[in-house]
Amino acid sequence: MNALPPRRIKAAVSYPLPLIKAGVIHTLSRDGGIDVGDWDDDGGREADVLITDAETALSLAAGFARGHSGNGGNGGNSGNSGNGGHWGHPGRPRAKLVVIxxxxxxxxxRAALEAGIQGYLLSRCSPDELVSCVRALSAGARYLSDGAMRCVADSLAHEKLTPRELTVLERMAEGLGNKAIANRLEIGMGTVKSHVVAILDKLGASNRTQAVTLATARGLLPPPAGPSLSGPSVPAG
Known part of the structure; x- marks a missing residue:
């Protein structure tokens, strides 16, 4: 008896940047075992794997956690056309999610992994890595790029900041001293100082400016929009 041919993988792509979207579709279409389509078309809704951006993936994952499908996070391109935003075709398992x-x-x-997203790639990944990721997810495995794996490893080596410590850190990044932070958050100066000490300790920083720099590098703070924070010192009080 002749063996049945392996089942072809169905992939779909939804991405807010047309150039990346076209490149992903082109790369996957060259693989002999993968059928790829546009998520915004009806055909893409039967996908085993959906390749998208972080915002859309988190929105879909959050919708699944609430017991229904979410809307896309890129202005509605991925969630509001065709079948009304369904994450997968009725009667089929929901697509595995890959973030680029x-x-x-x-x-x-960390947010992506905690939300249940199965694949995470960086936009500088190779075409072969993209194909490997789609194949891995289709087989039921997870796939993280080397850069994403390093982020996870680094995060395990650091103690997490509490929500209040993150808030104080954000005010530090704005250049506020302890008194200004205390006034802004309506807490005592002693409490602010305790939070600052904890922040420096958890980040392994010797001063406030270094703490902001390290936190930005780890993604705990957004990149500065203006001049680098490594210039003028952040005031201490």
Whole structure:
């Protein structure tokens, strides 16, 4: 008896940047075992694997956690056309999610994994790595790029900041001293100082400026929009 041919993998792509979207579709279409389509078309809704951006993936994953499908996070392109935003075709398992991100920041990778997203790639990944990721997810495995894996490893080596410590850190990044932070958050100066000590200890920083720099590198803070924070010192009080 002749063996049945292996089942072809169905992949779909939804991405807010047309150039990346076209490149992903082109790369996967060259693989003999993968059928790839546009998620925004009806055909893409039967996909085994959906390749998308972080915002859309987190929205879909959150919708699944609530017991229904979410809407896309890129202005509605991935969630509001065709079948009304369904994550997968009725009667089929929901597609496995792959994020393609521009930078592998610790907080973003952790958020994706905690949301149940199965694949995480950086936009500089090779075509072969993209294909390997889709094949791995189709087989039921997870796939993280080397950069994403390093982020996860680094995060395990650090103690997480509490929500209040993150808030104080954000005010530090704005250049506020302890008194200004205390006034802004309506807490005592002693409490602010305790939070600052804990932040420096958890980040392994020797001063406030270094703490902000390290936190930005780890993705705990957004990149500065203006001049680098490594210039003028962040005031201490």
């Amino acid at each position: 991100a521009h930078a592998g920041r610790e907080s973003e990778v």
